[in-house]
Amino acid sequence: MTAHVAGEFDVVIAGMTRAADDVVLFDLALPSGVPLPRWQPGSHIDVLLPDGDARQYSLCGVPGEATWRIGVLREADGRGGSLWLHDRAVGDTITIAGPRNHFEFVPERGTSYLFIAGGIGITPISAMVASAASAGVDYRLEYAGRSRSTMALLDELSAAHPDRVSAYPADEGLRLDLEALFADLKPFTTTYCCGPARLIAAVEEAARGRQLKVERFEPKEFGPPVLAGPFEVELAYSGLVLEVPPERSVLDVIEEAGVLVLSSCREGTCGTCETPVMEGEVDHRDSILTPDEQAANTVMYPCVSRAACPRLLLEL
Structure with a gap:
């Protein structure tokens, strides 16, 4: 399924360095030569593949440098993204989006x-x-x-x-x-x-x-959902009330109704589809939120998470 990723833009592969067995470091630059924006440690970017799908890779260079760097492990049995990247060459143009950060690190004195x-x-x-x-x-x-x-x-x-x-x-x-x-x-x-x-x-x-x-880098395993049957999601701004059956995701149902939600991994690891929750209890099934963040119940990832109550009210 095609990813809906915000802020897509093209970069040039400015360098490729073998960093370990099956690991290549890719240095990415804007074609114009203008420095790329500064990022925070823990950030990742999306790399968009020719079929419209996307893969996430962590930035591992130095924040503030003109180029961005990602390290890509070649996975022969993976979903194909790493193989495609390893077949690129210096000078090739690829499309990326981001950065986004759900693993932010900001050092504090005394810690x-x-x-x-x-x-x-x-x-x-x-x-x-x-x-x-x-x-x-x-x-x-x-x-x-x-x-x-x-x-x-x-x-x-x-x-x-x-x-x-x-x-x-x-x-x-x-x-x-x-x-x-x-x-x-x-x-x-x-x-x-x-x-x-x-x-x-x-x-x-x-x-x-x-x-x-x-x-x-891979989703957590979960048991059966809290609710085995269907539930409703109400979209506050769109004015829609949608039924989500057990076999479909909240994200799929929302998209089918014509409401755009930016998404990428569709497995609860990238955070692109984060959606504010206004009312209702969520069955959190993502691999991002901490237990405290889940308990706060203020956001959900509709690609994998579901309702733990008859109806959720979402800020969409």
Whole structure:
């Protein structure tokens, strides 16, 4: 299905650098040569594919530079986006949108930061580490991967942040001991984690309520929805009341009614379709909101989330 992505524009691939086995860094520039806008660590962009679909990639360069950088892992068994990108060449034009940020990092004095990355999850984390160093706050990076040859940016990060980076290549028999890590955690520490689903689940278990922010590259798994049957969504500005059957998403029903909602991943990971909730209880099934944000019940992602009550009133 074609993505409805806001703010699409063309960029030129200004550079391609092999960063690890199957990982290429793409430097992106405006064709005019005008510097791209500054971004915050944790931001991602959409890359639009020829079929109109979109893929999300974290920015991993330096905020404020004229170009943007993304790291792309070639996934032979993926959905095709990484293979298409790896077939591009320097000088090619691609269409992107963004940046957007649901994993924002703003260093604060008096707070220590623990960064945990697994595999290609290092891409957003690398910018956070650089930002923490520039701000002069206390930080450390724990980075796990299959082998050193698969761990993008490892050498660069180790050189730039001596004594602050610990690497755990599995093929060397090194394992990240999360229980010990969190047992020794300093007071007033916030943890940022990005990586495979198994790593994130293990970190969430070990953190046990401590300050933790995560970003997922794949959607969380959920059980059956709260409501097994249909429910209604009322669109406050459009004046429509729509029935959502069990087999369809809220987003699909809204779009079929002719109301445009910007969307991209359609799996609850990118945040593009964020919609304000005016009334009603949401069955949150996204992979973005924290438990506190879900409890606040002020926004939902209609590509995956549903109603936990007979009717939702949405600001659309």
